[in-house]
Amino acid sequence: MITELLCTAAAVCLYVNTLDADFCYDDSRAIKTNQDLLPETPWTNILYDDFWGTLLSHSGSHKSFRPLCTLSFRLNYTLHGLRPWGYHLLNVALHALVTGLFTAVSRPLLGGGGPWCLLAGLLFASHPIHTEAVAGVVGRADVGAALFFLLSLLCYAQHCQARRWRWLLASLWCAAASMLWKEQGVTVLAVSAAYDLLVFQRLRLRQAVLLLLGKKKNVYVLLSVGSLASWGAALLSARLYWMGNKPPHFSNSDNPAADSPHLLTRTLTFLHLPAANAWLLLCPDRLSFDWSMDTVPLVQSWADWRNLHTVAFYLGFSLLALFGIRSGSGSAASKSKETNGKLHVSNGKLMTNGNGYHGPDSNHNTEPGPVKVSLNGSPSLNHGAAKASLPTTENLVLFSLAAMTLPFIPATNLFFYVGFVIAERVLYIPSMGFCLLVAAGARTLSVRLRTRGRRAILLALCVALVLLNGAKTIQRNRDWSNEENLYKSGIAANPAKAWGNLGNVLKNQGKMAEAERAYRKALHHRGNMADMLYNLGLLLQENERFSEALRYYKMAIGSRPTLASAYLNTGIILMNQGSLDEAKRTFLTCADIPDENLKDPHAHKSSVTSCLYNLGKLLHEQGRHEEALSVYKEAMQKMPRQFAPHSLFNMMGEAHMRLNRPEQAAHWYRESLRSKPDHIPAHLTYGKLLSILGQKTEAEKYYLRAIQLDPTKGNCYMHYGQFLLEQSRLAEAAEMAERAAELESTEFDVVFNAAHMLRQASLNEAAERQYERAAGLRPDYPAALMNLGAILHLNGRLAEAEANYLRALRLKPDDVITQSNLRKLWNIMQRQGLRVQSELGVQRGDL
Known part of the structure; x- marks a missing residue:
């Protein structure tokens, strides 16, 4: 004990x-x-x-x-x-x-x-x-x-x-x-x-x-x-x-030899792998968290020197087994010996300690103890009789080999x-x-x-x-203390996988430049790793290097056509770049990928569901709400258990709202909130619906609850401000608009909408400041320039208004509202005797 x-x-x-x-x-x-x-x-x-x-x-x-x-x-x-x-x-x-x-x-x-x-x-x-x-x-x-x-x-x-x-x-x-x-x-x-x-x-x-x-x-x-x-x-x-x-079903990187078409390669490699495992037991000097892919290169010919290792392993194993078989035959037939070379005899019978084993043999004798001998002189099989203290060394060797x-x-x-x-x-x-x-x-x-x-x-x-062994184990424990140490320790054995996983760790730590270097080193060792191509694309996308990210996503898809997450992010980038038809095709291709023989079917289903969700949003923004609903329903059918459905439910509510189905919209908004009670967009959309239905007090509760959930989110103040504006609570609405614009001063949509609200509240000077900020955020957006020109026009700053109208028309020459506003401005300027840049410029199309 x-x-x-x-x-x-x-x-x-x-x-x-x-x-x-x-x-x-x-x-x-x-x-x-x-x-x-x-x-x-x-x-x-x-x-x-x-x-x-x-x-x-x-x-x-x-x-x-x-x-x-x-x-x-x-x-x-x-x-x-x-x-x-x-x-x-x-x-x-x-x-x-x-x-x-x-x-x-x-x-x-x-x-x-x-x-x-x-x-x-x-x-x-x-x-x-x-x-x-x-x-x-x-x-x-x-x-x-x-x-x-x-x-x-x-x-x-x-x-x-x-x-x-x-x-x-x-x-x-x-x-x-x-x-x-x-x-x-x-x-x-x-x-x-x-x-x-x-x-x-x-x-x-x-x-x-x-x-x-x-x-x-x-x-x-x-x-x-x-x-x-x-x-x-x-x-x-x-x-x-x-x-x-x-x-x-396993991928070829998990077990490359199994995927080899050559019988000789499979045979020699599979014969070598037990020798490699035995060496880890004998001399665990190089250990790795992952031995997949090319960590043990395939043995492809008889000339490979590693065949000598294989032969040495099986030869040593066979010699040990032969020792147990050969030596056992002589000892079992020899005379039974006690530790002093004699039998204990009492009344002419062999004596044991009465149980299955004798006490410890201090002389470490490995010869067999008392054995019953049959009439033909061979040892008889035991039927529950007492046994000797120790098995023979030969049998112990055979049992050890069997246990191993x-x-x-x-x-x-x-x-x-x-x-x-x-x-x-x-x-x-x-x-x-x-x-x-x-x-x-x-x-x-x-x-x-x-x-x-x-x-x-x-x-x-x-x-x-x-x-x-203990010192190596303690050292190895330090490697396993966290993922960064573990992956660094595996670089020598499996550089491609180790650098790739290390890149993930560094990215999660916010070390983007180091993470990018790690991904590129992984791809240097093995350029067709779809996961690493995808991860590098994801990092580039987060750094707003969208063109590069798109290229790596497409390379990942080429390496593994079933990588649904790569299709998802490809579609999102294409959608944001305005390539809507290509984005739609990408999402549809992802949705049609069968979920068979995939390493992680849950992750695949999640990506497919997200693809369908984004496709539905694209159709929704194009006004094709019935088609969007059909896609959302397909997403619900393919949605895995672990997928968080609150955003999907909220968008279904939005689609029903656009189709003037308030009861169905309310149902899905409530489902979204049931799925995630702190989901802010559902609070805002449900509040808007309640306001339309005339339940103003209840609607206001949802707006205030959204603000309470995240007081730093300007979008919440913007929606609440719009609600207050509709209730003619102009001062409160203006306050909400100002707060929204200050909290999210770099978000164009928030700033632009805040400017609109301030203008509707007749706070033109405050509106002018926000329109200027919006135009600075999106200087190539015609609507921002046109609205800035309009507020400057109202505020009497005519020359600046004219300049912004003209900038807007250079970006969108056929905009009727801007042309009309510019003519009205020119009429005022002419009456005041001010010089205009070109009275006939719009008609001539040379702006």
């Missing part, structure tokens, strides 16, 4: 600094934008959605059905919302529990709670490869699966000793729970079978094969292993059925393609077998070293290994 506590404490100490970490990388999609975590979402949704909140039956789903993990996220959200510390606290607690359980599993395999069991536990607690699973919140799926993986294995070990079927039933249910944390957990059933045959029964590989083929008889073992196999088949069948009997290999098989692309090249968190469970193998090797080496000095050196090396 002390050993387990020490290892658990080490695990907590190594990761305690992650409690202050922020959400990183995939945490945003799995937690921040996952609707399944929200209290208002029925909790049963987690039974039908994948880990990311996408419906499992959807073609774009990753098919990662992990309801127990999602349920734990929902619990975190219920307790403390989106504060990261609680999520990290639970991750660290789970890792500590897993470390303690792994140490407990190692105890009977490595000779009790001695130094080798401690070594295995500390190696697992400190291995840097675990940082992604523990420090990254989404890694909880792997840690939670490991917890029930070990519980299932411990229950099965109890079943082997006591032959109590309730322990087997508990093991099976824990295996199901492990799979519901993450798919990889189902492999504990195969590991449990390996434990029964290699550790408890201590069979040679040939004997195990003969037993499973039915050529050896052992009812208990066959029933137990058969139960494991049947339960595994049932779980996998249910899992396949629940995900719609279809495999997930079997949980990794789902990630090998052997049975189906996976959506990653290398994923460090996938190694969390296989690393148990690795740590056990290292500890077993150190124990065996210690037995063979005959002097205390050499054993001391070995012990010092083991301590150094743990300390080095």
Whole structure:
């Protein structure tokens, strides 16, 4: 127990600094934008959605059905919302529990709670490869699966000793729970079978094969292993059925080898990837948050030098397996030895301690203990009799290899393609077998070293290994403390993805120039990344570099024709530039994109809905209100759960208002306010409708409520001022107009409308100031110049009025109102004997 506590404490100490970490990388999609975590979402949704909140039956789903993990996220959200510390606290607690359980599993395999069991536990607690699973919140799926993986294995070990079927039933249910944390957990059933045959029964590989083929008889073992196999088949069948009997779809950047048309490339690359993963376990010197795209270049020919790594890996693995198979045959047939080389005999019978295991062997003997011998001289299979204290070293090696290999098989692309090249968190469970193998090797080496000095050196090396791992883990925790550090740490391994993600972080920090440089560096390494092209376009658009932004959006669409967000922003820019027909075509193209085989169907649907919303606004501004309503209704049909519909509902109210349908308009205004009670535009539009319907007092309440919601928003004062003007409350209206213009002195529409209101209130001098400000904001807008000329005309500043009329006519020569006002002005000027620029200029068209 002390050993387990020490290892658990080490695990907590190594990761305690992650409690202050922020959400990183995939945490945003799995937690921040996952609707399944929200209290208002029925909790049963987690039974039908994948880990990311996408419906499992959807073609774009990753098919990662992990309801127990999602349920734990929902619990975190219920307790403390989106504060990261609680999520990290639970991750660290789970890792500590897993470390303690792994140490407990190692105890009977490595000779009790001695130094080798401690070594295995500390190696697992400190291995840097675990940082992604523990420090990254989404890694909880792997840690939670490991917890029930070990519980299932411990229950099965109890079943082997006591032959109590309730322990087997508990093991099976824990295996199901492990799979519901993450798919990889189902492999504990195969590991449990390996434990029964290699550790408890201590069979040679040939004997195990003969037993499973039915050529050896052992009812208990066959029933137990058969139960494991049947339960595994049932779980996998249910899992396949629940995900719609279809495999997930991944982009070629997620797993480039799977997308290669060449069999040789796929074969050599897939053979190399396990070697690359094994190297991360052996020497975790270079770790990365993302190993996708070209981080591991494809192995395309036999001449690639990395094939030597592949051969060395499989050769080493085969030698270890052969050691277990070959050496086991001699030891199992040899005489049984106690630690002093003799059997304990009492009344002519072999003696054990009466349970499944002897006490720890202080001499670390790895020879088998008492074995019953059948009449033909071969070892008989155990039917629940007491076993020796330790499995043979050979069988322990085989079991360690099985514990390392079997949980990794789902990630090998052997049975189906996976959506990653290398994923460090996938190694969390296989690393148990690795740590056990290292500890077993150190124990065996210690037995063979005959002097205390050499054993001391070995012990010092083991301590150094743990300390080095711990130091690397602490350093790696700092990388995972926030997204900026994480992405900077990944530049060496995956520069394209790291620079791109770093650009997003810098942009959110307001460092636009640095963000642009980061995006361009990402595109320098990989120029066809649609997301990066889109993000760069978005940054340029925010900096009002619209032409450049439009070019990058179109490049993003060319790289990924299904990127709906790029269509959305392209359409918005085109609409603002006056290219209305092209904007309309862009929005319609986006709306017609099928939402199949998409990485994030929720985000796609949101962009499609926004495209339809903007298309409806375009039609609405063109006076085509029935068409706008039809588009709005289509947007409502395609609207995802997480889409905020208040603006859409408000625009539907506006369309009905223009069609003189006040009752329908009122309904949609109320729906908008129900969806978002602090939505200011809905307060203003609903107030206007109530005013038209004669409900003046109620209307005024909505205007005042809008101002209360945001006292700094000039538009609210402008609308309220217009309402006051209609009520002939001129002084109050003028006050509102002045306040609106001062608050939003750079917004042309607000200033221009404020000038109109002041003019209607007969405050001509104040109106003149605002018209001058409006003309300064839009000097190329004819209406601004014409109205400035008109107010100057009224205020008696005739020469200045004439100049502004003429400027307006140069921009719009056929404007009848301006021409009429100019003639009236000239008549006055002539009567006063003032010189005009050209009396016949308008008719001659030379203005």
